[in-house]
Amino acid sequence: MTNTSSIGPGDCADALATLRERSPLVQCLTNIVVAQWTANVLLAVGAAPAMVDNPEEAGAFARIAGGVLINLGTPYADTTAAMEQAVGAASDAGTPWVLDPVAAGALAWRTEIARKLLSDSPTVLRGNASEVMALTGGAGGKGVDSVDTPEAALDAAVELAGLHGTVVAISGPVDHLTDGARVVKVANGHPLLTRVTGVGCALGAMIAGFAAVLDDPLVAAVAATATLTVAADAAASSPSTAGPGSFAVALLDQLATLTPAELAARVRLS
Amino acid sequence: MTNTSSIGPGDCADALATLRERSPLVQCLTNIVVAQWTANVLLAVGAAPAMVDNPEEAGAFARIAGGVLINLGTPYADTTAAMEQAVGAASDAGTPWVLDPVAAGALAWRTEIARKLLSDSPTVLRGNASEVMALTGGAGGKGVDSVDTPEAALDAAVELAGLHGTVVAISGPVDHLTDGARVVKVANGHPLLTRVTGVGCALGAMIAGFAAVLDDPLVAAVAATATLTVAADAAASSPSTAGPGSFAVALLDQLATLTPAELAARVRLS
Amino acid sequence: MTNTSSIGPGDCADALATLRERSPLVQCLTNIVVAQWTANVLLAVGAAPAMVDNPEEAGAFARIAGGVLINLGTPYADTTAAMEQAVGAASDAGTPWVLDPVAAGALAWRTEIARKLLSDSPTVLRGNASEVMALTGGAGGKGVDSVDTPEAALDAAVELAGLHGTVVAISGPVDHLTDGARVVKVANGHPLLTRVTGVGCALGAMIAGFAAVLDDPLVAAVAATATLTVAADAAASSPSTAGPGSFAVALLDQLATLTPAELAARVRLS
Numbered sequence: 148m149t150n151t152s153s154i155g156p157g158d159c160a161d162a163l164a165t166l167r168e169r170s171p172l173v174q175c176l177t178n179i180v181v182a183q184w185t186a187n188v189l190l191a192v193g194a195a196p197a198m199v200d201n202p203e204e205a206g207a208f209a210r211i212a213g214g215v216l217i218n219l220g221t222p223y224a225d226t227t228a229a230m231e232q233a234v235g236a237a238s239d240a241g242t243p244w245v246l247d248p249v250a251a252g253a254l255a256w257r258t259e260i261a262r263k264l265l266s267d268s269p270t271v272l273r274g275n276a277s278e279v280m281a282l283t284g285g286a287g288g289k290g291v292d293s294v295d296t297p298e299a300a301l302d303a304a305v306e307l308a309g310l311h312g313t314v315v316a317i318s319g320p321v322d323h324l325t326d327g328a329r330v331v332k333v334a335n336g337h338p339l340l341t342r343v344t345g346v347g348c349a350l351g352a353m354i355a356g357f358a359a360v361l362d363d364p365l366v367a368a369v370a371a372t373a374t375l376t377v378a379a380d381a382a383a384s385s386p387s388t389a390g391p392g393s394f395a396v397a398l399l400d401q402l403a404t405l406t407p408a409e410l411a412a413r414v415r416l417s
Numbered sequence: 418m419t420n421t422s423s424i425g426p427g428d429c430a431d432a433l434a435t436l437r438e439r440s441p442l443v444q445c446l447t448n449i450v451v452a453q454w455t456a457n458v459l460l461a462v463g464a465a466p467a468m469v470d471n472p473e474e475a476g477a478f479a480r481i482a483g484g485v486l487i488n489l490g491t492p493y494a495d496t497t498a499a500m501e502q503a504v505g506a507a508s509d510a511g512t513p514w515v516l517d518p519v520a521a522g523a524l525a526w527r528t529e530i531a532r533k534l535l536s537d538s539p540t541v542l543r544g545n546a547s548e549v550m551a552l553t554g555g556a557g558g559k560g561v562d563s564v565d566t567p568e569a570a571l572d573a574a575v576e577l578a579g580l581h582g583t584v585v586a587i588s589g590p591v592d593h594l595t596d597g598a599r600v601v602k603v604a605n606g607h608p609l610l611t612r613v614t615g616v617g618c619a620l621g622a623m624i625a626g627f628a629a630v631l632d633d634p635l636v637a638a639v640a641a642t643a644t645l646t647v648a649a650d651a652a653a654s655s656p657s658t659a660g661p662g663s664f665a666v667a668l669l670d671q672l673a674t675l676t677p678a679e680l681a682a683r684v685r686l687s
Numbered sequence: 688m689t690n691t692s693s694i695g696p697g698d699c700a701d702a703l704a705t706l707r708e709r710s711p712l713v714q715c716l717t718n719i720v721v722a723q724w725t726a727n728v729l730l731a732v733g734a735a736p737a738m739v740d741n742p743e744e745a746g747a748f749a750r751i752a753g754g755v756l757i758n759l760g761t762p763y764a765d766t767t768a769a770m771e772q773a774v775g776a777a778s779d780a781g782t783p784w785v786l787d788p789v790a791a792g793a794l795a796w797r798t799e800i801a802r803k804l805l806s807d808s809p810t811v812l813r814g815n816a817s818e819v820m821a822l823t824g825g826a827g828g829k830g831v832d833s834v835d836t837p838e839a840a841l842d843a844a845v846e847l848a849g850l851h852g853t854v855v856a857i858s859g860p861v862d863h864l865t866d867g868a869r870v871v872k873v874a875n876g877h878p879l880l881t882r883v884t885g886v887g888c889a890l891g892a893m894i895a896g897f898a899a900v901l902d903d904p905l906v907a908a909v910a911a912t913a914t915l916t917v918a919a920d921a922a923a924s925s926p927s928t929a930g931p932g933s934f935a936v937a938l939l940d941q942l943a944t945l946t947p948a949e950l951a952a953r954v955r956l957s
Contacts, residue, residue, distance in 0.1 A: 180452040180468050182720040182761075186884035191931050195832055196884065198720050201763050203796040211793075221452075223471050223495055225763055253481075256473040292465055342673065344456035344466065387657070387927070391461050392669025400930025403882065450722045450738050491722075493741050493765055523751075526743040562735055612943065614726035614736065657927070661731050662939025 154331050154369050156414050160407035162357055162370030167193035171213030171359035175352050176200040176230050178220025178249070181345030184395075185216075188349040191402035192374060194356035201225065206232035213359030215244035216352045217264060219257045227260060234267050243270040243358035243367075246313075247351035252281025265311055270364045272307060273316040273351045276300035282307060292341075297323040301330070316354065316368040318347050324372065326365040333369065334415040335376035337383040342391035343398075350375050373414040378402045380413065424601050424639050426684050430677035432627055432640030437463035441483030441629035445622050446470040446500050448490025448519065451615030454665075455486075458619035461672035462644060464626035471495065476502035483629030485514035486622045487534060489527045497530060504537050513540035513628035513637075516583075517621035522551025535581055540634045542577060543586040543621045546570035552577060562611075567593040571600070586624065586638040588617050594642065596635040603639065604685040605646035607653040612661035613668070620645050643684040648672045650683065694871050694909050696954050700947035702897055702910030707733035711753030711899035715892050716740040716770050718760025718789070721885030724935075725756075728889040731942035732914060734896035741765065746772035753899030755784035756892045757804060759797045767800060774807050783810035783898035783907075786853075787891035792821025805851055810904045812847060813856040813891045816840035822847060832881075837863040841870070856894065856908045858887050864912065866905040873909065874955040875916035877923040882931035883938070890915050913954040918942045920953065 172195045177185055182198055189196040199208040202225055209215050215237045217230050237244040246269035248261035258281060265272060265282055272279070275293035283303040297319035304315035308327030317323045322333040340346045353375060357367035382388060382397035442465045447455055452468055459466040469478040472495055479485050485507045487500050507514040516539035518531035528551060535542060535552055542549070545563035553573040567589035574585035578597030587593045592603040610616045623645060627637035652658060652667035712735045717725055722738055729736040739748040742765055749755050755777045757770050777784040786809035788801035798821060805812060805822055812819070815833035823843040837859035844855035848867030857863045862873040880886045893915060897907035922928060922937035 178468070179449045179719045180456050183453060183722075183724060183884060186720050187931065187935075190882045190884055197790070198718070198761055199790075199794065200761060201796075204794045208794060221468055221470060250467070250469075254469065254474045254478060256471075342460045344453060344460055387929075387933070389657075389667075390670025390673040391457065392666040392673075393657070395457070395669075396666055396932040396936055397929075399932025399935075403930040403932075448738070449719045450726050453723060491738055491740060520737070520739075524739065524744045524748060526741075612730045614723060614730055659927075659937075660940025660943040661727065662936040662943075663927070665727075665939075666936055 154366055154416065156411035156416060158366050159370045159373040159414050160411035162361055162366060163374055163410055164407045165360045166357055169360045170195050171356050172197060173214050173216065173352055173356045173359065174199050174208050174212035174233065175216045175218070176205060176226060176233055177216060177218035177348060177352070180220055181348040184345040185349045185352045187399055188402060189352055189356060191399045192353060196352070200229050202228040202232055205229035206236040209233040209236035209242055210240045212242055214355035215242055216247065216355045217244060218247040218249060218348050218351055219251070219261055220249040220348060222257055222260060230264065234264060238267060243355065243364060245269060245271045245273055245351050245355040245358065247273050247348060248278050248282060249348070251278045268311045269313050270358055271314045271316060271354050271368050273318065273354055275318050275347065279303050279307065279315060279317050293319065297321060301325070314364045314368050316372060318350060322372045322376070324365060324368050329365060331365065331369045332417045333372045333376060334417065335373065335380050335413070337379050339383055339391055339394045340379050343395045374402070374405065374410060377410050377413045378405050381405065424636055424686065426681035426686060428636050429640045429643040429684050430681035432631055432636060433644055433680055434677045435630045436627055439630045440465050441626050442467060443484050443486065443622055443626045443629065444469050444478050444482035444503065445486045445488070446475060446496060446503055447486060447488035447618060447622070450490055451618040454615040455619045455622045457669055458672060459622055459626060461669045462623060466622070470499050472498040472502055475499035476506040479503040479506035479512055480510045482512055484625035485512055486517065486625045487514060488517040488519060488618050488621055489521070489531055490519040490618060492527055492530060500534065504534060508537060513625065513634060515539060515541045515543055515621050515625040515628065517543050517618060518548050518552060519618070521548045538581045539583050540628055541584045541586060541624050541638050543588065543624055545588050545617065549573050549577065549585060549587050563589065567591060571595065584634045584638050586642060588620060592642045592646070594635060594638050599635060601635065601639045602687045603642045603646060604687065605643065605650050605683070607649050609653055609661055609664045610649050613665045644672070644675065644680060647680050647683045648675050651675065694906055694956065696951035696956060698906050699910045699913040699954055700951035702901055702906060703914055703950055704947045705900045706897055709900045710735050711896050712737060713754050713756065713892055713896045713899065714739050714748050714752035714773065715756045715758070716745060716766060716773055717756060717758035717888060717892070720760055721888040724885040725889045725892045727939055728942060729892055729896060731939045732893060740769050742768040742772055745769035746776040749773040749776035749782055750780045752782055754895035755782055756787065756895045757784060758787040758789060758888050758891055759791070759801055760789040760888060762797055762800060770804065774804060778807060783895065783904060785809060785811045785813055785891050785895040785898065787813050787888060788818050788822060789888070791818045808851045809853050810898050811854045811856060811894050811908050813858065813894055815858050815887065819843050819847065819855060819857050833859065837861060841865070854904045854908050856912060858890060862912045862916070864905060864908050869905060871905065871909045872957045873912045873916060874957065875913065875920050875953070877919050879923055879931055879934045880919050883935045914942070914945065914950060917950050917953045918945050921945065
């Protein structure tokens with residue numbers, strides 16, 4: 148049912164160069180924990196963030212944004228109303244959008260919201276293994292952390308991709324990404340990524356940015372994942388990194404300075 | 418009325434080791450200013466943060482969380498409703514919870530909310546001296562900063578501890594902590610702590626984490642305070658620290674790398 | 688219509704010394720993206736932040752705060768209600784307040800809110816060129832970024848200053864500030880400032896802090912701009928700066944350690 152991917156390091160490099168050249172406007176409807184971090188990640192990598200997340204404006208802005216992120220980290224009545232409007236407008240206008248179902252499976256209310264949003268066919272669904280599995284009926288994780296591996300969630304991801312016409316990006320030690328037909332694995336990254344809040348959330352925003360400037364959403368998701376995790380490898384080995392605080396700072400620096408050629412040389416795809 | 422504590426450096430070391438081994442899930446209903454910082458502090462020290470703060474989910478999550486933080490920094494109608502539900506569920510389920518009455522005394526509305534929450538007997542009340550005194554009828558501080566010393570607030574703390582069956586942790590140059598019977602003072606810390614927003618707020622979250630894995634909430638509050646302030650001492654003397662920005666980064670690093678043995682060797686308890 | 692300013696480097700130095708001596712309480716009604724950063728900038732430079740942004744308390748607090756910031760980055764129904772109350776109370780009590788009309792012109796709802804707030808005569812209006820021009824009927828920028836230069840917005844700024852009795856501070860490569868009669872240009876700053884979210888938002892908060900302790904709001908706006916951009920120059924050339932992440936950290940350090948004498952020596956006013 149799935150084929151070996153033909154997406155390679157050169158595609159990631161080209162994607163990063165294109166992102167920086169076009170600096171897409173990325174509308175983020177995200178949570179209060181990671182909003183600043185997400186904006187700084189987008190600015191560092193070369194995109195233009197705009198956190199328009201109120202119901203009066205979210206729909207109109209989704210028509211002019213290059214990409215939209217819907218992140219369920221801290222949903223409220225007003226922001227979830229804004230999400231519905233942004234998704235409706237994005238779908239109508241052809242704006243690519245990313246769904247990040249934070250803690251789906253662990254909490255009933257947001258799991259229902261996530262399922263409803265998924266039925267609107269996001270361009271990309273990004274989550275950890277437990278979140279992805281929860282959307283096909285799995286048990287869900289412990290709070291916001293996954294208790295399952297990406298490998299275990301791959302079948303669920305392929306199923307969701309086929310059902311909803313979405314690319315599914317499962318984050319974990321080895322990221323697994325699929326559009327239902329192709330499967331790509333990205334083996335970069337470092338355990339310190341789990342000690343900084345919002346790295347996965349920021350990856351969702353980066354995917355929205357790459358999807359804004361690329362035709363193939365699987366390439367967008369792979370390139371965003373590759374860029375973040377290769378930058379993380381470099382940040383982890385930076386002489387200034389002595390723990391999660393300095394690692395997060397170095398990660399922003401690396402996202403800004405990583406070249407497409409370095410990305411192509413270091414990414415481990417399979 | 419109060420006895421010299423028998424809580425010692427070894428208790429703090431054991432507590433930190435236990436926290437890291439069990440990585441408790443800490444639900445934070447906190448403010449928009451410090452949510453990211455609080456999550457990063459919890460991740461650095463070894464706990465698992467989850468900022469579930471909406472009225473649809475806060476109660477259910479308080480039943481599965483290891484500890485709950487209620488912080489009144491930026492209360493809104495929906496988040497205060499969520500706080501009530503979280504507190505009700507935590508009390509019912511036996512989940513330890515911490516009340517941080519930010520700016521109580523300075524503002525009438527939140528002072529009333531804080532008094533009502535205090536009447537629900539939090540496991541631990543953490544605040545600066547002015548906030549603690551305001552809850553017994555004192556005048557309150559200047560905005561979010563204390564105008565009183567922990568020494569001056571100790572009588573109020575002992576009174577509140579007795580009335581509500583709560584541990585009271587007064588933050589300041591020398592932290593004073595009491596359960597009404599015992600008093601512990603922690604003399605670590607650095608003035609740079611007052612130049613970074615949310616350090617006290619993050620301490621409240623850390624106390625919730627330690628209380629999740631320890632039976633004695635006074636030990637939990639002392640161990641959390643010791644861990645934060647000993648890490649701050651180390652961060653302040655780090656060669657990379659040149660001001661409040663780099664200090665905050667080094668503090669996260671130190672929270673992640675401080676060993677229980679170092680904690681026991683450096684903490685100044687009395 | 689406008690005169691050469693007589694505001695000089697010595698005025699900036701005196702302003703910074705006064706700010707640090709008096710440590711004004713700055714109430715910030717701002718957005719979820721930059722709330723932490725804004726508080727840390729204010730703490731670093733020597734002011735006392737308090738993010739009181741709910742409708743139950745915002746009005747009362749504006750009467751005791753030294754200055755108030757109204758920032759439209761992520762407006763919601765409840766926070767915009769709080770803004771109206773804060774502005775009413777600040778105007779009534781004579782508390783200086785700053786309006787930052789983030790993304791005015793790009794979005795209809797907030798543009799209307801910004802125009803209404805502007806008609807209440809803020810002490811200072813701070814924005815980028817597109818935002819300022821949008822308030823006189825211009826087309827507005829791309830999301831939160833300016834597509835116009837401060838030079839092009841100066842006529843609009845002079846017009847708004849005269850109409851509303853407000854100082855207008857236009858941020859950009861060379862900041863332009865005017866009270867309608869005088870024009871001051873500040874030529875410090877670094878392109879890395881555009882790669883960190885919330886620098887302009889934090890400048891608005893700093894202006895509110897300086898306005899709290901100075902009689903002349905144009906001097907306050909110039910001194911705040913000078914302090915931020917001179918600190919940015921120093922941060923950009925710091926040996927620890929390797930990208931936007933470490934630059935932001937160094938900027939906080941520099942805001943805390945920059946002396947009035949250094950400020951006077953390095954600021955480029957005209």
